[in-house]
Amino acid sequence: MRDLLITGQNGFVGRHVTALAAGRWRVIPHAPHDLLNPVSLDDWLAHCCPAAVIHLAGQTFVPQAFRDPAQTLQINLLGTLNLLQALKRRGFRGTFLYVSSGDVYGQVAIEQLPITESCPPQPRNPYAVSKLAAEHLCLQWSFSEPDWRILIARPFNHAGPGQADHFVLPDMARQLLRVRQGLQSPQISVGDVDVTRDFLDVRDVVQAYFDLLDKGQPGEIYNVCSGQEQLIRDLIMQMAELADVQITLQQDSTRLRKAEQRRTRGCSNKLQRHTGWQPRVPITTTLRDVLTDWEKRD
Template structure:
């Protein structure tokens, strides 16, 4: 199949590109390289350097994509609180621009990167796809609205979709700026021999899913799950203290974590049920947290000596 991966030079997108090429698909990447890097693309793949909000018609008319995997976006909750207008423009205007090109150029299906942030504060755990959607950030709201646009474009114009709501994704190529996931921040600090900071008492839990498992879910969705919404998660809660211990076992000799006050608005516990995607698509998370962290640390340490 001919597949366009938007945001394909980013953390998750670049792993999707690897998996697609591995499975023999023809891949084109569209990315403005604001965050993504050409260096993330280890395979020989064509990159269109373009903003998702710019005119897409000539590209779509020329390339005749079968499927679009849409990963490009404003991905940070804190940034969306600081600058909700940019969040809206990139995430919603960008999606609409893409959907307009998709419908005019006979794209069969759009696979969309959504998030656990659409749920807001969980009222029951594990969170199932039927849980109420009450996002507590502009980022969560633009993702929730994106899901509604996808459903509407399906009903109006027949474009298929699969929505994948990712839990906390981690793995090689994730940037470790101050606002990224806790695993990438721990990876950075541990690889430099520094003590990590933990907000709260360390009992906060998250559902950490390895990026290659996320990539596999996207590739399976090329041929399954039309019109469906799936959590993509491990279904396992891990506390920040447990996470610290896992890192410490793999790379011992670190200082104890530094505990500071928890941040306002942080969700205490989040774990997503993955039974729907296992039943319907046959996807299972294959990478244990220990193996995933080991691979991420190896990547980081390798980068440091290059």
């Protein structure tokens, strides 16, 4: 088996990546490190040079990026540079998958949907700016390090068991279960629910990452998305039906986000064409598994 380095392996997506790698890759054990501390990265790589890297670690929460844009840029851009340099010092010559975000596209006109990789990025929040900047950094390295295979993934919204409740679907699951348990009135506090998003199950997302490691073309950018537009309001009501509770939705102004995109639908044809990947997990399964995950946490 080949050695795989996963940054952010203790996070939501990282745990799913680690689980899927079992039996196919030898995951380099997590060690204490800081993307902003190059010495800690050298220490992590001291005893093993990976054949491939999936770089997930970063500051991923958009509201936090607005609160502290400087820290977001430092972690997501400078942290990526530190990782690349640490790998170069170690003699790395493998595949490097940088996990960016579909958020880099920013405000996209309805007539431009579905969003393809040729759509010009127009980031509208500091998080998206940091991810796009790190993309350009990685692509620059793909030119200057010809022995490396560097690829960019742009995942759209994804959900599944293990996600923190500051994201919309696990937050709704937590509130719905509190209603069912009699711990909360049947009023669910929400942000803007009359927007659409392209949701993909996290297990489909991580399968796409491994397919890219095996079959993706270096220097290329790939959307990772379902190609389906889902209204947030409808997803919440589906989840309420699965939880067997009757609810009303109450908008909370503190949950509204700046620079909100009204509709989102991506196109993953390039990913499918180059790797054969297909989304397999239905949205109903995702919603049910998110609910079950929060039942276990309680």
